Amino acid sequence: MRAASRGARARRLPAPHPSERTRPMSASRPAGNDDYPFTVLRVATLALDYAKGFLLPLLVYQQSGGSTLAVGVAYFVEFxxxxxxxxVFGSIVDRSVGKRLAFTVEGLRLSCMLAWMLFGNAHFGWMLSSFVSLLSGMSLVYYEATAAQRLAPAGLGRFQTRSQLLEPLARLAGPGIAALAFSGLSPRAAIGALAIGYALLLAASIAWRAATTRRFATAIGRWTLAAERAxxxxxxxxxxLLALTFAGGLLNVFFGVFQALIAPTMIGLYGMPAAYSALPNLAGGAISFVLCIVVPRCAKDLRPAGFGRLGVLCLALAAVLSAANLGA
Incomplete structure (x- = not known):
């Protein structure tokens, strides 16, 4: 009876779309343990993205004459x-072979940063930052998917563990460096400093091309909009799944709004120097780093819902503290 029930459930599962057929899992992870290039490229990309995300609201706030509305609009255009x-990024990466896609994305990202440096004084020059964020997202998906393909299980575990532990440090270092650059350099020079960082990333990607190149496509078939829609x-x-997706999206949106508006508010209301306006980011990064180490050791069986509740509570507390402070 139980076997018949399992068979009925199996028959109800839809057949995979022809363009979504994948290679066997056993062939997707050849032996290998060189996770260092993947870790460095991912964490450095995150650090630069966090730095850019911190710098953008300050630039827009300065160019708009102190308009927090302009900062909010800039955040949504960015996010x-x-x-x-x-x-869509994963579907495109799954069908790529070699490293031509990564080089194209990283080259375009550097070009956008250089264009932003040259035309940043234009009224909507900051919109180039949105293209940089898109390209960085594609780059991160490429390295995560390629690591899953190339690394042995032990190496993949090290990559995932190190990346998660180092991500809060990237959240610390990125805004801190951006704040110092913004306070000591002109806006164009600060953007140029970030462009140098992305150029160094491209150079590292080229130097490590042998270790970070996709060997084969993990999805067979041409990508089509109809297949993606299906x-x-x-x-x-x-x-x-839909509810969880919307919950994660809302958390990201409201977290980003706080992150984008807090530094201009501190500068505008309290006259705080730009170098000190990164203190909330530094505090948040330090807390995240501690939680990444403490939580797995203290709570061995904490479910994802527990992390979701923790995030909601932190967001609610931040809203209450901000409202009380701004209303004083």
Whole structure:
């Protein structure tokens, strides 16, 4: 009876779309343990992205004559394209072979940074930052997917563990460096300093091309909009997955709003130097780093919902403290 029930459930599962067929899992992870290049490239990309994300609101606030509305608009222009297109990144990367895609993305990212440096004084020059964020998102997906393909299970575990532990440090270092650059350099020079960082990333990517190149496509078939839409509609029928997706999106949106507005508010209301306006980011990064070490050791069986509740509580506390402070 139980076997018949399992068979009935198996028959109800939809057949995979021809363009979504993948290679066997056993062939997707050849022996290898050189996780160092993947870790460095991922963490350095995150640090530069955090630095750019901290610098952008300050530049927009300065160019708009102190308008927090302009800062909020800049944040949504920065965040929404990457959030909406992220599901497509994986499909594109899964169909790529070699490293031509990564080099193209990283080269375009550097070009956008240089263009932003040259035309940053234009009224909407900051919108180039959104393209940089999109390209960085594609780059991160490429290295994460390629690490899963090339590294042995032990090496992949080290990459994931080190990346998660070092990500809070990237959150610390990025805004801290950006604040110092903004306070000591002109806006154009600060953007140029970030462009140098992305150029060094491209150089490291080229130097490590042998260790970070995709050997084969993990999805067979040409990517089409119709196939992507069909896959999305299939996933959208899962109510719990859809609710979790919206919850994560809302958390990211409101967290980003706080992060984007807090530094201009501190500068505008309290006259705080730009170098000190990174203190909330530094405090948040330090707390995140401690939690990354303490939580896995103290709570061996903490479910994802526990982390979600912790995030909601932190966000609510931040809203209460900010409202009380601004209303004083």
């Amino acid at each position: 929404m394209p990457r959030a909406l297109l992220s599901p 896959r999305f509609m299939t996933l959208a029928t899962d109510a719990k």
